[in-house]
Amino acid sequence: MKNWLFLAIAITSEVIATSALKSSDGFTRLAPSLIVVAGYGAAFYFLSLTLKVIPVGIAYAVWSGLGIVLVTAIAWFFHGQRLDAWGFVGIGLIASGVAVLNLLSKTSAH
Template sequence: MMRTYLFLLIAVMFETFGSSCLQASQQFTRFWPTVGVVFGFAGAFYFFTLVLKVLPLGITYAMWSGIGMVLIAGSGWLIFGQRLDWAAIAGIALIIAGILVINLFSNSASH
């Protein structure tokens, strides 16, 4: 099961990379960031399919998108200088809390 969560984390990292490249590609007008978009999302979907062999789609997608949103918000802040106000930080904390609730208390997080 730890391997499954490792694959999920790898999928999220690829997705975070691809989304960051999407911002940097400036609507696909810059070559290398555009290549990064394709590479990032291809890797994300590949590892996402490996996770789906073990975890149900709804739970997997909830965790993937939740963790991805947190990392993308961090990436936007760190790399692109996008600000996070207190409401955004509170929302991110609630997303993290939701992911923890799913994994700690739900029986749906396993086949």
């Protein structure tokens, strides 16, 4: 179970870092730039711990799928990015794919 916690920390760190990238203004603003570097450092460290147990394909699918959904939500609330109906369909399909991998697939390490 702790490996899934490590993956959640990795995803959260990556989402924070990716969201701060926009605010860093091309790494010209110090505080957001430091958040980017620290966030990606933490993300890859915790992902490396995760990969000791969870297969890389599953970990990366969960990482990227949840990351896309969360970054899109943050972009909506903080940066004014809006999705059209097809955008919501796509995000829903990504979330569904992650759920199928984790709930139904025997490939996932539970």
